[in-house]
Amino acid sequence: MSDSSKTAVITGASSGIGAVYAQRLAARGHDLILVARRLDRLEKLAHELSSAHGVRVETLAADLGTDSGVSGIEKVLASDKRIGMLVNNAGVARLAPLAGATAEDAMSQVSLNIAALTRLTRAVLPGFLARNQGTIVNVASVLAIQSLPISAVYSGTKAYVLAFTRALQAELASTGVKAQVLLPGVTATDLWSEGISGVPLSVLNQDSVMSTPDLVDAALRALDEGEAVTWPSVEDAQLWTDFEQARARLFAATQTGRPASRYRAG
Structure with missing residues (x-):
């Protein structure tokens, strides 16, 4: 990565995927700005990383599910010229049938997974x-x-992240700015608990669960190699190529300006 001497901002950095990103990037020589709600965890991690790697680590407590929380980080991102990397990792899953979900659970996913990521x-x-x-x-x-029967909102928010990043990659194609979208499967993090996702890790197929170090190491290797869309657990990379080609053919097929024959009267 060309930005190894720059500062990396990591959201959701107090645990799980974000904390491992912090560890790996500190080891690569990045100074860090760590963002999460839990300041005590951030400060503990910051001390460990600065002691181990001699990098500068700042902590910012912010609830990115709120307008005020996002606004504060927006100001830092817009004004600090040292920043060379942003890892939009903060997110939440509330997995339940939509009819049984609260409005708060639904909108908390939209606020954090979509609005905060877009604004930052x-x-x-x-x-x-x-x-x-x-x-x-x-x-x-x-x-x-x-999409699963329990993932209407969560799948919708993550589909947005994929589409948003793909469009951004096209927008940035002629520049020196790079964007990567990472698509993890089930990962061993705090998210998979009864109190957060509603689906505890213990009930999932353990063969499908990836460790956070494995996930982040794969993501960073892919980033080093210039990969734009990273599926860490997918062995056959041709599957994504086939998917993209099918999507492009489907889109091209929409550009006719007339109803398909099956919708036209005899």
Whole structure:
């Protein structure tokens, strides 16, 4: 990565995937700005990383599910010219049938998974473009392309992250700014608990669960190699190529300006 001497901002950095990103990027020589709600965890991690790797680590407590929380981080991203990387990792899953979900559970996913990610990306982008360098990593999910009876809102938010990042990649194609979208499967994090997702890790097929170090190491290797869309657990990369080609053919087939023959009267 060309931004190894720059500062990386990581959201949702107090545990799980975000904390491992912090560890790995500190080991690569990045200074860090760690963002999460739990300041005590952030400060403990910051002390460990600065002691182990000699990097500068700042902590910012913010609830990115709120307007005020996002606004504070937007200001940092827009004004700090040291920032060369943004990892949009903060997210939440509330898995339940929509009819039985509360409005709060539904909208908390939209606020964090969509609104915060969009606002923070938009805030950092002008500076990256002005300097013609920078890296944005957006964490989506394999449920971006697969909807379950309990994932209407969550799958919808992660489908947004995938589509948003793909469009952003096209927008940035002629610049020195890069964007990667990461699509993890089930990962061993705090998210998979009765109190957060509603689906505890213990009830899932353990053969399908990836460790957070394995996930982040795969994601960073893919980023080093310039991969735009990363499926860490998918062995056959041709599957994504086939999916993209089928999507392109389907879109091309929509550009006729007339109803398909099956919808036209005799």
